[in-house]
Amino acid sequence: MADNTDAPPLRPKRRRVERFPLGEASRAFKKRFFADASVAEWTDWRWQLRNRIRSLAQLERIFVLSEDEREAVSRRTGSLPVGITPYYAALMDREDPSDALRRTHIPVGQEYLRTPGEADDPLGEDHDSAVPGLVHRYPDRVLFLSTGFCSTYCRYCTRSRMVGEAGGDYQFSVSQWDRALAYIEANPQIRDVLLSGGDPLTIADDKLDYLLGRLRAIKHVEFIRLGTKVPTVLPMRITKSLTKMLRKHHPLWISIHVTHPAELTPEVTEAYARLADAGIPLGSQTVLLKGINDSVDTMKRMMHGLLMRRVKPYYLYQCDPITGSAHFRTPVEKGIEIIQGLRGHTTGYAVPSFVIDAPGGGGKIPLLPEYLVGRDGDDVLLRNFEGNIYRYPDPDGNFGAGKGPGTAS
Numbered sequence: 001m002a003d004n005t006d007a008p009p010l011r012p013k014r015r016r017v018e019r020f021p022l023g024e025a026s027r028a029f030k031k032r033f034f035a036d037a038s039v040a041e042w043t044d045w046r047w048q049l050r051n052r053i054r055s056l057a058q059l060e061r062i063f064v065l066s067e068d069e070r071e072a073v074s075r076r077t078g079s080l081p082v083g084i085t086p087y088y089a090a091l092m093d094r095e096d097p098s099d100a101l102r103r104t105h106i107p108v109g110q111e112y113l114r115t116p117g118e119a120d121d122p123l124g125e126d127h128d129s130a131v132p133g134l135v136h137r138y139p140d141r142v143l144f145l146s147t148g149f150c151s152t153y154c155r156y157c158t159r160s161r162m163v164g165e166a167g168g169d170y171q172f173s174v175s176q177w178d179r180a181l182a183y184i185e186a187n188p189q190i191r192d193v194l195l196s197g198g199d200p201l202t203i204a205d206d207k208l209d210y211l212l213g214r215l216r217a218i219k220h221v222e223f224i225r226l227g228t229k230v231p232t233v234l235p236m237r238i239t240k241s242l243t244k245m246l247r248k249h250h251p252l253w254i255s256i257h258v259t260h261p262a263e264l265t266p267e268v269t270e271a272y273a274r275l276a277d278a279g280i281p282l283g284s285q286t287v288l289l290k291g292i293n294d295s296v297d298t299m300k301r302m303m304h305g306l307l308m309r310r311v312k313p314y315y316l317y318q319c320d321p322i323t324g325s326a327h328f329r330t331p332v333e334k335g336i337e338i339i340q341g342l343r344g345h346t347t348g349y350a351v352p353s354f355v356i357d358a359p360g361g362g363g364k365i366p367l368l369p370e371y372l373v374g375r376d377g378d379d380v381l382l383r384n385f386e387g388n389i390y391r392y393p394d395p396d397g398n399f400g401a402g403k404g405p406g407t408a409s
């Protein structure tokens, strides 16, 4: 496996053409910028990967770049390349640099600003690596970094140190998989394996089948899930042959990276439906991003859109303090305000957990609006979603003592 370079993991093979829907945005964009491509090519995930927008010249053919964007693209030096699938580019505003999806993928000068508290590996994942590419932080589960390849590169990536063109300490190979598998095999307390990367759904079907099969062969591994952005940015990857392969490895869950309601296109609807129809429970994970999705209204529309596509909102993450991320990070209150704006105001299933992945390797720490007001004698005082105070009799407890207005009536 030679996907430590920024190239698709396998050379394209001849395959039976599968049908995949073509949305309005795709149709108009394809006609204008990829007129020579057939619909069969456009809806082929390998064509999408081969035709990713990666250079300044390719960006300028499509976008009216600001001076800031142009300069940021030219001076890029780190491992995190620019990479946007044509499918996903079609959803971005070609003229407006403040467009939400565009900001998540086209670099700006602020990416080169280092501010206090930032680090290349803020979560201390390298420190918690049992073997290269395997992070063992929690007692019963591991994070398995299966590849360094992604179909698109998010500018706020937590693993920008190791994805894309990273070399050196971050290589991904079959021998690395073998070492990770051997570690899992030797540690019977591991009952849950989270395959991430890079993006595991960029791995070719046969290799992913092999990896899932190896994991399934380990008796104590009960729960396997994939963390992926592919269904959102490269929906045509969710082929019938992929879902047929995945369903052999049940119980298999998938956490899908979603950022904005504008991503929920007809193509994405089809991709999520194929996964759900394959019996795969779907959860979402979203990074809270300043000026991109940091409002109750945007989040509510997105969570509703996810529910309608059979995806349970799972995590809303405070943006990790990765180097050069200050322009993406909101104050912590913003996330709490969003949860407060959802809980009680809409379907409970639509409310994700807001978490901070603690810098230094503390793991995910949930944050909630303050619903416990205090205590009054035998009663706990609670605030509901409308701000009204309610009492709950708790004569044997001490919960809420020393908090808030203990003498409120």
Ligand SMILES: *Cc1c(COP(=O)(O)O)cnc(C)c1O
Pocket (backbone or CB within 6 Å): 135, 136, 137, 138, 141, 142, 143, 194, 364
């Ligand atoms: C997020 C994460 C997990 C999975 O955590 P859950 O709360 O079970 O979703 C496991 N290991 C690492 C290192 C993680 O960052």
